[in-house]
Amino acid sequence: MAVIEIKQVAKTFGSFTALHSVDLTIADQEFMVLLGASGCGKTTLLRIIAGLETPTTGEVWIGGRRVDHLPPRERGIAMVFQNYAVFPHLTVFENIAFGLRMKKMDQAEVTRRVNRTAELMHIEQLLKRYSGELSGGQRQRVAVARALAMEPDVILMDEPLSNLDALLRLEMRAELKGVLAESKTTTIYVTHDQVEAMSLADRISVMNGGRIVQAANPVEVYRNPAARFVGSFIGNPPMNFLKAEPAGAGKWQVAGQVFDGPAAAAAEFAIRPEDLHPAEAGLPAEVRVVEPLGPHTLITASVAGQPFRAVLESNLLPAPGDMLRLAPVPDRIRWFDPATQSAL
Template sequence: MAEIAIKGVAKQFGDFTALHSVDLTIADQEFMVLLGASGCGKTTLLRIIAGLETPSQGEVWIGDRRVDHLPPRERGIAMVFQNYAVFPHLTVFENIAFGLRMAKLPQAEVTRRVTRTAELMHIEQLLKRYSGELSGGQRQRVAVARALAMEPDVILMDEPLSNLDALLRLEMRAELKGVLAESKTTTIYVTHDQVEAMSLADRISVMNGGYIVQADRPTQVYRNPAARFVGSFIGNPPMNFLPAKGAGDGRWHVAGQVFDGPKVAAAEFAIRPEDLHPSEHGLDAEVRVVEPLGPHTLVTAEVAGQPFRAVLESDRAISPGDVIPLAPIPDRIRWFDPDTHKAIQ
């Protein structure tokens, strides 16, 4: 049982505030992804949970123990590093056995666990090799096996796939998901890759500027961004935003069209590029660039002077300069507060 609770954790590096009072609860056996651009504080948060950084304020709880004053070795965690951190002077076997030997497990148990995790990660034929004789992908497998062999309550992963090439990353992603689901540990996984986050996570915490902007299931984060930032960060291409002018009684003028919206003083209109379709009436989009991508066509256009993207069926002939009316799917329209940038429910 290892529920993780982060209560009011903040971190300052000199004048720079890396984390502003973050609160987050991660359920037992949950796969939580911390997602954000570089410098958003996601790695700092992970390192605070690991005990490699001390928080300036706040508490970290793992299970029913407060751990923020404990060194990493007493926290019941295992960590996988971005650059693998496989010990170069030890064989693969001894690398995986390293933590088990520190825990003074009997030799039979060490051998059993090393063999089991090595088989799990498909590296049983590499046990006698040294790190220098392995490829990047194999090293990452060793690093994951070493963490799994500890049978920890919590596994922390700091961009574990970012040093691998694209094809290998895809393969490892699927494998990691299976292995970690089976191991029944709580996982916290840091990445800047939204596809990785969407595909792996039970829940995603989107971070920006030292805050957690939204922590929710991947589909929720995608469909119902809690803030303008989430909509503009997640999705490729990202969400479109257009200014809206109130017409009273929850009706809004957007680029010459009228939509039903929230009954508030000010709002911004938002729609995902794939939630648009050409229609007789819609937002008049002046096409600038057309990129046929096979299954669909990416159209970059301008609506009321604002950049606007749409993902359309590829069988329709569109060329730059065309003006096409694009109708949004009504229940996919989202509204944001133009001042706070928060979603309006």
Template sequence: MAGIRVENIVKLFGRVKALNGVSLEVRDQEFVVLLGPSGCGKTTLLRIIAGLEHAESGRVFIGDRDVTALPPRSRKIAMVFQNYAVFPHLTVFENIAFGLRMQKALPERLRAQVERAATLMHIENLLERYPAQLSGGQRQRVAVARALAVEPEVLLMDEPLSNLDALLRLEMRAELKRLLAESRTTTLYVTHDQVEAMSLADRIAVMNAGRVVQYDEPMKVYQEPADTFVGGFIGSPPMNFLRLPVEGSQARIQSLTLELPSSPPGKDVLLGVRPEDLEAHLEPQPQSFPARVLVVEPLGSHLLLTLAYEQQQLKVTVPPDFAAKSGQTLWLRPQPGRLRWLDPASGQSLTHARQA
């Protein structure tokens, strides 16, 4: 068991800066998810920690050991690949035993470890099969069992669920969470799926364009995004951003004025508000502003409304029995304490200082 620490990692692919001075610390036994759109550098960072890529500069620590110069085999890590990378010429048993055989484990220990890992992943009855005889979900289980069998200090997972179909992904997600909570292995997990990140992580590191833009607990990342990118990337539908004029230390939406935490640098300010944090009413209400309904989408558990306030669009979710028709004007009341204020020029939150 050990934590991971990376310091100022810079990685170039040709002239493209894939990682722009990334620092990150994962505590012992913590489950951290690297979340970001494709091309943000999250997989590259994971591969640098695994030793499969070499950074131009920066250092990687696992536990107290500086592993920057070590090859993957000496880092005491295990990795689960997106395409599983299960060895097709070996049986499931030999796949799981592969790392232990490399460690020259004694036969009794090897058998015990393989059986323990296989039982954890519910594949103990498949040990004699070859990977070609397995389904995608079963191969996924073999890959995880193979990684766990070596009892790594750190487990690295690169989009392990993205090749599974939706239902299986949901099932494996819950199972992974149970498993890793049990084994308490320090885990760094890469995904572009924000739901997966929210559901699994102790902390989420949101990455964009080669940087970590926010690193916090899932609910914090969701409720208090550091900038417009995080607010827009996390949450479905994403956070609404309304551009409002500033009057002194207040922002104005028609008759409604809202107190700002600090005075913004410009004449305008962005209000970030989640679709569920706007309370819709049919009649005028105090502390609310009017908006015209453009689209009503029934989504089963709730209705998703698209509305227009002046020239700006916003999304609001309301209970399924809410009587909304397009063309109608609704009164929206922002939930105090759930509002986020951002600088329209930089996209940065006014209260949240950007991490280096």
């Protein structure tokens, strides 16, 4: 079993702290995505798990064995990088077989594993070609096949699809999820792309400022963000936020409208753009920009002087300057503490 336990892992580079006492447990065969903007610490954490960086403090355990003092080759892991890292002067077969030959594996076993993983990644017809002749998508398949051929306990992936075009990324996402589920390998996947995270992950760890802000399944992260940052980072467009004023016990006034809310000293109102609809009574919104997007219409408006977005039905096309009333779906309203920015 390849359960991964990150215990109080911190990493400093001189006076800069890249990770602040991170705790995270990843279950056997789980697909965990580390999601965050550049500089949030996700790649540093991945490199510490891989053994390419040493934690300043803390421990890394894989399969019940402490590994933070071990070199990468002794950790039972394989890595797939953003830049593919395949050898252009070798055939696809030799690229996939490279790690197996380094382990001095029997030739029959090398051939079996190469053929099996090539078939999994749908590149069996490319085995005799040189990788320098392949497209970016084909080279990425070779890199994944090479990792799978090692039959590792854990596969670590550092933004492996970021160099592919949008259509190839879509294709590879679906393929990766199926292949890794079939291989029953514990996977940690680093990305800044929330669509990749939502579509691939069993759980997402949202990172910010060297800390894990929330670790939960994609639906929970999207619907019930644990902090304001998560609501503002996840979603395209992200959550809308508005100032709320107390209006009695458990009541809050937002842009002139009163809503039921938490029993708290202060609160901030939040709603996702798709959880709004035009109504006779609702938040007063002055339309600024209208974007017809086919399946729906995205509007950017001003509510209480703040930018505010709503996703409307495609047949609704208000004009800039129009006044709308936008009613939120009551059970989709979320509230945050303005001081701590935690969910209420």
